[in-house]
Amino acid sequence: MPELPEVEVTRLSFTDRIAGAQVCSVTMGKPLRWALGCDPAALTGRRVLQVRRRGKYLLIDLSEGLLLMHLGMSGSVVFSGHLPAAGKHDHFEMQTSRGCLRLNDPRRFGAVVYAASESDPVAQKLLGRLGVEPLGGDFSLSAFQVALKSRNTAIKQVLLAGDIVVGVGNIYASEALFMAGIRPTLSACKISKPRAALLHAAIVRVLADAVAQGGSTLRDFSNAHGEQGHFQLQAMVYDRAGLPCRRCEAPVRRIVQGQRSTFYCAACQKF
DNA sequence: AGGGTGACCTGTCGGC
DNA sequence: TGCCGACAGGTCACCC
Numbered sequence: 001m002p003e004l005p006e007v008e009v010t011r012l013s014f015t016d017r018i019a020g021a022q023v024c025s026v027t028m029g030k031p032l033r034w035a036l037g038c039d040p041a042a043l044t045g046r047r048v049l050q051v052r053r054r055g056k057y058l059l060i061d062l063s064e065g066l067l068l069m070h071l072g073m074s075g076s077v078v079f080s081g082h083l084p085a086a087g088k089h090d091h092f093e094m095q096t097s098r099g100c101l102r103l104n105d106p107r108r109f110g111a112v113v114y115a116a117s118e119s120d121p122v123a124q125k126l127l128g129r130l131g132v133e134p135l136g137g138d139f140s141l142s143a144f145q146v147a148l149k150s151r152n153t154a155i156k157q158v159l160l161a162g163d164i165v166v167g168v169g170n171i172y173a174s175e176a177l178f179m180a181g182i183r184p185t186l187s188a189c190k191i192s193k194p195r196a197a198l199l200h201a202a203i204v205r206v207l208a209d210a211v212a213q214g215g216s217t218l219r220d221f222s223n224a225h226g227e228q229g230h231f232q233l234q235a236m237v238y239d240r241a242g243l244p245c246r247r248c249e250a251p252v253r254r255i256v257q258g259q260r261s262t263f264y265c266a267a268c269q270k271f
Numbered sequence: 272a273g274g275g276t277g278a279c280c281t282g283t284c285g286g287c
Numbered sequence: 288t289g290c291c292g293a294c295a296g297g298t299c300a301c302c303c
Contacts, residue, residue, distance in 0.1 A: 002296060033298085056296095056297075056298095072296085072298085073295065073296055073298095074281075074296075074297095075296095089281085105280095106282065107279085107282080107297095150273095151274095153273080157274090160297085161298095169297070170295090170296060171296065219283085219295075259277085261295085
């Protein structure tokens with residue numbers, strides 16, 4: 001479920017409430033993608049300072065060290081003063097003085113990893129290769145145009161790779177390419193500078209819109225209050241194979257790139 | 272180094 | 288009803 005907007009919506013929904021809390025206990029369920037990397041009991045007594053985001057990672061700053069949380073494909077977070085007993089897919093739980101933070105992740109592609117600091121090799125292994133933040137001030141158009149020129153791969157897959165710009169996953173890659181009128185199969189290095197400028201703007205707009213809509217809830221995403229997102233209702237092409245394009249009525253096409261579905265309108269996306 | 276592929280894991284849905 | 292394959296929001300280790 002989680003691309004940048006869902007992760008950001010999650011962060012916004014609990015960072016203010018958990019900030020300042022003291023960790024009472026940490027409990028792990030089944031193994032996630034990576035081990036926590038420390039004794040859960042060692043976290044007891046530390047304070048939660050704030051929750052930041054880098055790409056699709058939540059960074060939970062503690063008074064000493066930090067937790068890097070990734071939601072994988074199916075993860076979601078709840079934070080509440082009163083939660084029912086942990087279920088079979090609850091694999092991380094942190095009791096604090098202000099409530100309980102819980103990660104539910106049926107597929108367990110997600111992870112929670114402890115690092116002593118953001119520059120710690122443990123953290124750098126996960127964060128070190130990430131591209132720029134699309135919603136920060138660092139997402140430079142000219143650098144984006146230059147970076148695309150160095151890649152001889154379909155633009156859809158370049159966006160998903162996340163090493164040029166982070167946070168664009170399978171939904172928003174299709175949506176941004178639609179918005180920019182670019183064929184998802186076009187090699188990144190063949191995109192003209194003006195088209196790349198349209199794509200740059202489309203990425204920012206689609207991600208910001210999605211955050212404003214509370215993210216996309218395809219099956220089960222919800223923020224830390226349990227509220228669902230609504231962006232999926234305004235998706236132009238994602239998950240609309242065979243349905244009429246919302247702009248021109250031509251049927252939306254579905255293709256497979258890198259074993260992932262891509263949706264596009266052949267009439268609206270000709271470049 | 273960039274690009275392609277399989278792997279990880281569980282649940283759901285459609286077809287027969 | 289049951290079984291089976293396809294598919295699902297991500298990313299990494301591994302080949303060439």
